[in-house]
Amino acid sequence: MSKEDFIKKKLSLMRKDQQAGFDDFVDPLQEMVEKGDVNKTVHVPKDGNWFAMSFDAVQVKENRLVISAKRIENGLISSSYDPSIKKYVVEFSGTRAAYIYGSYKSRHPIYGWSYIHWDVRSYANHPANSTVRVYVQDFRARDEIRKLINAMEGYYGTSNIYNSYINDNLLRFQAGIGKKKSPSQIEKEWSQGLMEGLGYNYVEAFDEGHPRGHWRDVKVHWCKKKQDFGGGHV
Amino acid sequence: MSDKPELTLYKTKPIDVLPKESFDNFKQWILQNGLKPSVAIHQFMEAYDCPDIHVTTFIELLEFTYPDIDLGSRGLRFKILDSAYPNSDPSQFSDNDLDESIKELLANS
Numbered sequence: 282m283s284k285e286d287f288i289k290k291k292l293s294l295m296r297k298d299q300q301a302g303f304d305d306f307v308d309p310l311q312e313m314v315e316k317g318d319v320n321k322t323v324h325v326p327k328d329g330n331w332f333a334m335s336f337d338a339v340q341v342k343e344n345r346l347v348i349s350a351k352r353i354e355n356g357l358i359s360s361s362y363d364p365s366i367k368k369y370v371v372e373f374s375g376t377r378a379a380y381i382y383g384s385y386k387s388r389h390p391i392y393g394w395s396y397i398h399w400d401v402r403s404y405a406n407h408p409a410n411s412t413v414r415v416y417v418q419d420f421r422a423r424d425e426i427r428k429l430i431n432a433m434e435g436y437y438g439t440s441n442i443y444n445s446y447i448n449d450n451l452l453r454f455q456a457g458i459g460k461k462k463s464p465s466q467i468e469k470e471w472s473q474g475l476m477e478g479l480g481y482n483y484v485e486a487f488d489e490g491h492p493r494g495h496w497r498d499v500k501v502h503w504c505k506k507k508q509d510f511g512g513g514h515v
Numbered sequence: 516m517s518d519k520p521e522l523t524l525y526k527t528k529p530i531d532v533l534p535k536e537s538f539d540n541f542k543q544w545i546l547q548n549g550l551k552p553s554v555a556i557h558q559f560m561e562a563y564d565c566p567d568i569h570v571t572t573f574i575e576l577l578e579f580t581y582p583d584i585d586l587g588s589r590g591l592r593f594k595i596l597d598s599a600y601p602n603s604d605p606s607q608f609s610d611n612d613l614d615e616s617i618k619e620l621l622a623n624s
Contacts, residue, residue: 358530361533370571377597382570382571382574382596384574390585398587400597445587445588445592447593448593489588
């Protein structure tokens with residue numbers, strides 16, 4: 282199938298979908314087809330603060346939009362002032378719909394072990410329609426987390442991970458607690474073998490919100506050695 | 516369709532390279548001169564000519580200045596990263612949001 286035919290087919294599908302959010306893309310894309318300019322990047326005026334896209338970037342799949350974007354950072358990077366300090370960054374040009382930022386701490390103030398942590402976003406809600414999720418092609422959170430752990434562990438040699446939960450992760454955790462699951466059970470269900478496959482067999486969670494018991498501020502600690510447990514809820 | 520670039524708010528930038536003393540100065544402006552963190556970062560961006568400072572550099576500056584507070588608490592680090600502060604949309608995360616969050620973490624540390 283020629284690129285132009287592919288695009289026409291895609292436009293036809295998008296028109297049939299009639300989903301708010303996707304509708305916004307059809308006219309600018311149609312204009313490009315008519316001009317025969319298939320390689321030009323389309324800026325969608327209404328949502329332009331979030332992403333630019335080209336024809337071959339668009340995938341409409343159920344209630345999601347997948348865009349392609351160039352990775353401008355993709356791994357270990359030296360700190361801005363000390364080259365021996367490394368951070369892990371995956372970022373895309375032109376969009377913040379997906380990213381991961383990892384960092385290392387040489388000492389937990391209470392438990393003493395060194396650890397790595399990360400903040401990740403794997404999709405953004407469409408600005409014009411919050412029920413539509415915008416993903417970035419080839420960014421899968423689990424794969425990116427695995428690469429981050431391997432890279433940071435390889436550089437620093439630590440065997441502790443200590444993450445602060447917010448948004449989807451926090452809601453997922455709180456939902457598990459609501460169903461009377463233990464923190465370990467909740468996290469191992471999330472992991473689906475990812476963490477265990479990397480040697481992190483032990484997990485505990487800390488309820489750092491006030492008052493305790495509501496799990497409003499959650500930290501999750503994965504470790505390879507059981508003796509590194511810090512007294513959280515297993 | 517507009518031909519104007521539309522990606523102003525969430526522009527991504529290369530990671531910065533800055534002199535070590537710039538970090539010392541940022542810390543001093545806050546801890547000794549009493550500047551609010553938001554004021555200090557804007558002064559920093561002007562002094563070191565880095566208007567598009569990378570968000571991870573800003574996180575490093577905060578960690579360097581406040582080694583004893585956990586920026587991950589109450590989702591602060593995520594909010595900073597997610598909004599790409601200090602080049603954020605203030606409706607998502609503002610100077611005041613930053614200053615109040617830091618004050619709150621310091622009070623509880």
